[in-house]
Amino acid sequence: MDVPTTKKKKRFIPHTYAIIFAIIVLMAVLTYIVPAGEFEREVIDGKEMVIQGSYEQIEQQPVSFFEIFTALPEGMERGAQIIFYIFLVGGAFGVIRETGAIDAGIHRLVQAMGKQERFLIPVVMFVFSILGFTTGMSEESIIFVPIGIAIARALGYDALVGTAMVALGAASGFIGGMMNPFTVGVAQGIAEIPIFSGILFRSVVYIIVLTVGIIYVMSYAKKVKNNKESSIVYELEQSAAAEEKSNTNEKVIFTFRHLLVLLSLIIGVLINMYGVFKWDWFLTELAASFTLIGLLAGAFGGLGINKTFSSFVDGMKVIVFGALIVGFARTILVVMENGAIIDTMIQYLANAISHLPATLNVIGMYIFQITMNFFIPSGSGQAATTMPLMAPLSDLLGIERQVAVLAYQYGDSISNSIIPTSASLMGVLAVAKIPYEKWVKFIWKLIIYWWIIAAIALVVAVL
Template structure:
C-alpha cells in the first residue's frame, strides 16, 4: 500500500486532507437554508399579487382553482416581506407544516430498521440473488417498470416509500452501491408519474380543468413512458457496470449506507419459517396499504399506523421483547433524523412565498412570457414554465389547479392545443419533482439515506437527457395534431 494511505473497513482512505481544494460542497442543510434566504430576499423585490379563486367540481372532488384574467397586484399594506426574525420563524413553521411527512420518514426508518434486524430481508434478498445468478442486471428494468406502472396509472408515490430501504439495500447486496438501488425505485416511481397514462392527480385533474376529454391521448403518453423508462434503465445499468469495474467512481464511495446489506453476510441467513412469516407480514401490510390509498382515501396517518403494526408483528414473530422493539425502532429513526429535519427546512421555502403573497405573481409572470411567441416556441416555453412552477407549487394536483385555468386559455391564444398544454404540465411537474428541494425529492432522499448533493450529482445528467426528450415529445405532439 502506498505511503500516506490507510485501510478502514476494506476501503483505502487518504490520511492527508486535500487542503488545496478551493471549493467544498456545502452541507445539504446549508444549501436549502440559502434557498430559503433567496426566497426571503425576493419577498422584498417581487410585488404581492393574487388571482381570484373559485370552488369547482373536478372529477367528483371540489378543488379551489384560479380564475383566468383575474390577477391583480395587492395593496402595499397587504405586502408581508420576510424580516430577519421571520426568516428563522419560517424554518420552524416549515417543520410544523411538514410534520406529517417528517413522521412518515421516521416511521419508515424505524419500521424497516426492525425488519432488517430480524434477518428476514437478508434471507429474502439472498434467495433472490441466488436465483438470479449473473442475470441480476435484469432486475433494473423489471423493478423500474413495476414502480413506474404504479405511478403512471394510479399516481402512487408515498405508497412505495416502504420499499425504498429494501431496494437501496438490494443495490448494495448486488455488489453496486446505495445509489444504484435508490435510482431503480425513485426513477421508476417518478418517471411513471412524469409519463402518466391514467394518473388521476395529474392527467385527470389537468385534462378536466382544461376541458380536454379525460384520459384522451393515452396511447401517446404510454409511448413516452416506455421511452423514458428505457433510457433511465440504461442509465442505471451503465452506472452499475462503471462502479463494479471501479468502485471509486461511485458517487457515494466511502459512505456507509443506512440500509446496507453485505452480500457475504447473506449466506448466514436462511429462509426459515420465521423469515417466511415476516416477509408475508410485509407483503400483506403493503397490499392493504396500496388498496386503502387507492380505494379508501387513506393517507399518511394510515401508512404510519400500518407500519407500526407491521413492525410489532415482525418483532413478535422473531421473539423480541417490547423493550427491544422500542430500542431498535429508535435506532432506526436516528439514521434518518437529518432527512426528517431537512424536509421541514425545505418546506420553509413555500412558507415564505405564501406569507408574502408572491406565488401568484410568479405564476402570472411566467404565463405572460408565452405571449407573442410562435406556437412551437410557446409550447416549449410552457414546458419550461411548468418545470419552474413546480419549485413553487410542489403538489401535482395543486399545480394543475393553480396553473391550468391560466395555461389552457393561453394555449388557445398562442395556437397550441389544450392537450399539449396538459402534456407540458405533466412533463414539467413530473421531472422536476426529482430536482427541486421543495418537493418530494428531499423526502425520498431522507428515507433512502442519500444526501441531496449526491443525488443531484448522480441524477442531473439524466435529467438533462429526459428534459430534451420531453421537448422532442412536445414537438411531436404538435406535429401529430394532438
C-alpha cells in the first residue's frame, strides 16, 4: 500500500532584479505605445525644474530590443556615484562589525541596567533606532537578533520581544531617516534638494514613531511576562528553553578598543552632519568620510592591515544587492528617456490628480510608494526608480520636492517590517526561528499605526 506524501508548495516570489528587469522591458514596450513628448525645463536655484504647461508631443522614439541591454551599462554609469557611495559605506560598516564594538557596547549597556526590564526595552529600541536613522541599519540588525532574544528570555519575555527590540528599534530609526545615507540621502540627491534637509520635521515624526513602537512592544511584553501561554510563539519558547539558557551564559567583554571604535563612529557621523550643513558635502565627501571612519575603526579595533581590508571587502559584499540595484533601477529611467516617454507619463499622472487638493495628491504618492516597496524593497533602489518621476511630478502639482521625498521615505520604510519580499525581515525571522505568519499576527496593528502617523505627517507637511 502506497502512503501518500504531501509536499508543501513553495510560494513563488520573483527576484527583485527580475521584477526591475521586467519593468525595464515594459518601459521599452511602452515606447512603442505611449506618445513621445517632453517638457521645457529651467534651472532655478541650482535645481532643474519642470515648466508647467510646456509639455509638447514629439516624434516617436521606440527603444529596440538590443537597446534594452545597452541601457543597462548606461544605467550603471548614471548611478555610479550612488553605487560606489553605498559600496564604500558598506565596507566601512563591515570593518566596524568585525571589531565587535557594537555587539559589546549593547551587551555592556544591558549589563549596566541589570534586571530593570521595564527600562530595557525602550533603551535597546532607542539605541538601535539611532543606528537606523544614522547608518540605515536593516540587514545588519540580523546579527544582533540572537543577543536580543537571549536577553529577552533571560528577563521572562519571549523571542518576539527580543526580535522586536532589535528589528523594530532599527525600523523606527529607519522610518525617521534623518541621517540615513541609503534612503533619504539618495532620494534627496536625486530630487536635487540639500542632503539631510528637513531634519527637524523628520525628527519629530521619528520620536512619535519610536514612542508608539516602544509602547506596542512593552504592552505585548507585559502580557507575556504575566502569562507565558499568551505568547504568540509559545511552542517555540518551550522547545528552545535549554538552548537559550546556554546562549544567555555567553559573555561579551567591552574593551577600551571597542570604546575607541564607537567614538570614531560617533565623531565621524557628527563631522558628516557638520559637513553636509556647513561645507556643502555631498555623496563623494560622505563616502570619503565613511571610508576614513572604517579604516580608523580597523586600527582602533586592532584588526591589522590585512584583516581591516578583508573586512572592508566583506562589508561591500553584504551591500552588493542594494548597491547594484540602483544601476538596474536607473536603467528604467534611461529607457524612458531614450524613448522620450517619461515626460508624457508625468503629464498623465499630473492630469489624473491635478484637480485634487494637494493633501490628497501627496497621499496618492504615498500609496504609490507603499505599493512599489513590495516589488522593490531596496530603499536606494526604490529611490532611484521612483524619485525621477516623483520629483518633477511634485513640481507640476505645486508640492515641495521635500514632501515628495517624505512620501517616498515613509512609503518605502514602514512596510519593510511586514512584506515577505524584504530580505532583512526574512533574514531576521530566519535567525529568530519565528514563522512569518506569527510575526504578521504580532505586528500588523503596529504597521497600521505607523502608516496612519506617516499619512498625518505628510498632510501636515503639505499644509
